Amino acid sequence: MPPSPPAPTLDEARALTMRLYRVADRARADFTAVVADLGLTSLQARVLLQLGEPTPMRALAEHLGCDASNVTGIAHRLTAAGLVERVEGRDRRVKLLRLTAEGVRLRAQVAESVAAGATVTAKLDAAERARLTQLLDKVLA
Amino acid sequence: MPPSPPAPTLDEARALTMRLYRVADRARADFTAVVADLGLTSLQARVLLQLGEPTPMRALAEHLGCDASNVTGIAHRLTAAGLVERVEGRDRRVKLLRLTAEGVRLRAQVAESVAAGATVTAKLDAAERARLTQLLDKVLA
DNA sequence: TATTGTTATACTCTATAACTATA
DNA sequence: TATAGTTATAGAGTATAACAATA
Numbered sequence: 001m002p003p004s005p006p007a008p009t010l011d012e013a014r015a016l017t018m019r020l021y022r023v024a025d026r027a028r029a030d031f032t033a034v035v036a037d038l039g040l041t042s043l044q045a046r047v048l049l050q051l052g053e054p055t056p057m058r059a060l061a062e063h064l065g066c067d068a069s070n071v072t073g074i075a076h077r078l079t080a081a082g083l084v085e086r087v088e089g090r091d092r093r094v095k096l097l098r099l100t101a102e103g104v105r106l107r108a109q110v111a112e113s114v115a116a117g118a119t120v121t122a123k124l125d126a127a128e129r130a131r132l133t134q135l136l137d138k139v140l141a
Numbered sequence: 142m143p144p145s146p147p148a149p150t151l152d153e154a155r156a157l158t159m160r161l162y163r164v165a166d167r168a169r170a171d172f173t174a175v176v177a178d179l180g181l182t183s184l185q186a187r188v189l190l191q192l193g194e195p196t197p198m199r200a201l202a203e204h205l206g207c208d209a210s211n212v213t214g215i216a217h218r219l220t221a222a223g224l225v226e227r228v229e230g231r232d233r234r235v236k237l238l239r240l241t242a243e244g245v246r247l248r249a250q251v252a253e254s255v256a257a258g259a260t261v262t263a264k265l266d267a268a269e270r271a272r273l274t275q276l277l278d279k280v281l282a
Numbered sequence: 283t284a285t286t287g288t289t290a291t292a293c294t295c296t297a298t299a300a301c302t303a304t305a
Numbered sequence: 306t307a308t309a310g311t312t313a314t315a316g317a318g319t320a321t322a323a324c325a326a327t328a
Contacts, residue, residue, distance in 0.1 A: 013257070017256050021168055021255075023161070115154045115158050121154060128276060132276045135276070
């Protein structure tokens, strides 16, 4: 008997992938619901979480995986909501987004609420959560 | 020493949740890219995968987690693409969406491509994938 | 009366292309 | 020339509200 192959079969990949998508889907739904209670869309919440430091709009677009032109509109809405402000960079072509005091406050609340409101991990005991963390780290490596 | 608590601390929940969101985010990006090559948006691909059987539009809305009014537009676009057709239910208020022959073909291709193109699980060996599958099942239970 | 699906409306997210200011 | 951001435009996804047909 040959050793078990290192690569997954297509069926195995499909089964695992579909589970992962279902979990991802639920995680997304949780996230959307939690941040909606704070008056934010998913994207706006993601931007807030990303803005631990003032960030060039270009870099933000790359992190979000969207075209740079979209960041203008996102920045407009967050600015109108009083959560971020534009700051000119040393390279004067660059504009950075920086959280306002209110933005900093809301960002902390987002992080808190998201962790508290995530139902996806509630069904696991401590050992299982530790093992899942380990596996996810490997996936993300 | 007391036994380890069954509930996660907020820090622990936050750490695991953030990992899960990062994995979910990557899974979503993989999915979007793969189905875009097949000419589909994420939502359209999700609908195709859901249509193993003819499904009332209302049920589809619930599965997608969106308002029922949206399904009309989604159905329009999939119908225009020749992938689904509307069928009247026995209750004549109900309309079901059913895949066309082309829809059935494309649905199979979506399932295949998604499994083949998922990079999230490529870094795990067989035992790790099995363990991850088990944990995800528990999360989804 | 209640439910299914549709339409109208408005907002957000998304990409492409053309533009400006700066490097 | 190349890069950062903006604007205009168009299409897709989302919710709310009002509506018609059916139960």
